[in-house]
Amino acid sequence: MKLVPWLAAGLLLSTTASIAQPTVMESELGIPGAIDRETITDEVKLGVDGRQRMTVPVSVVGHGPYRFLVDTGAERTVISRQLASELQLVSGKNTVLHSVVGINDVKTVRIPHLQVSTKIVTVDDAPALEAANIGADGMLGIDSLRSQRVLFDFKAGTMSITPAMQKAEKIDRDEIVVRAKSRKGRLIFTNAEVDGQKVTVIIDTGSQITIGNPALESALVRRRRASPEMMTIESVTGETIAARAILLKNVQLGSGVTLTRLPVAFAGAHIFRKLGLENRPTLLLGMNAMRAFDRVSIDFAEKKVRFVLPKTGMLDDFRLAEARPL
DSSP: OOOOOEEEETTTEOOEEEEOEEEEEOOOOOOOOOOOOOOOOOEEEEETTTTTOOEEEEEEETTEEEEEOOTTSSSSEEEEEHHHTTOOOBBBBOEEEEOOEEEEEEEEEEEEEEEEEEEEEEEEEEEEEEEHHTTEEEEEEEEETTTEEEEEEETTTEEEETTTTOOOOOOTEEEEEEEEEEEEEEEEEEEEEEEEEEEEEOTTTTTTEEEEHHHHHHHHHHHSSSEEEEEEETTTTTHHHHHHHEEEEEETTTTTTEEEEEEEEEEEOHHHHHHHHHOOOEEEOHHHHHHHHHEEETTTTTTTEEEEEOOSSOOOOEEOOOOOEE
């Protein structure tokens, strides 16, 4: 059996487990909202490399294109030290970076001109990290996306960016809208359940796999027995943490979206402490869950996430990476 490596923005996952991709179930349709059909959004092609990372082409100070990961769970846009040096970007002040695994003091640079599609932003004090740890030339965080509506079309392999001020219309008749709240710039669901357990769910397109906190793991252990596979998680700063991978039978988001057989890694990750959710059952919903849909639209301004159901209930299996000894 061939084992395929998976790398997320900030997460390097390793396990011997072979787990089926989650299935999405329909329970509520026809809720209005989504991308305005008349708005020019300038679609950009999503890149997928051998590790299944999701990247988009980005121009930095007029050069490029470079490959940047799209991470709606990251507070800040990040650039690799190698690219910053090549482009001779001006150094900024040191800053504290909160990754999934921990806290680090990092050097920064100023990016005076960063362009994704037709959107141009200036990023002050962008953390400069090792390219090998990022796994790309950089990462787009919510500081570059918070005023936008981002549409991931996994079926077409594209990402569209629309100003959040533009009026939204339905993108598909089978669309489901789930209302979210904002916590430190991230979108979270509080009306959610995992195998009957009430949970808080954080939307994170930068994580290739879904991560649960120890509070959720403890709650689920009381309900049923689980046989976890051991794995490791590695952050964009190169730090690692041990995790336990199992399948969740049922994940419900709002009253309209249900995922079954969702792979999840349980770990005492720093991100839960950073958001004050370490003692509340919480799930960081990663790209393995997002890719179960044809499209996912994330609207930071309206605090809504729109899901378009797949046209078929049969989804391909996937495998996680080869095991690392712990």
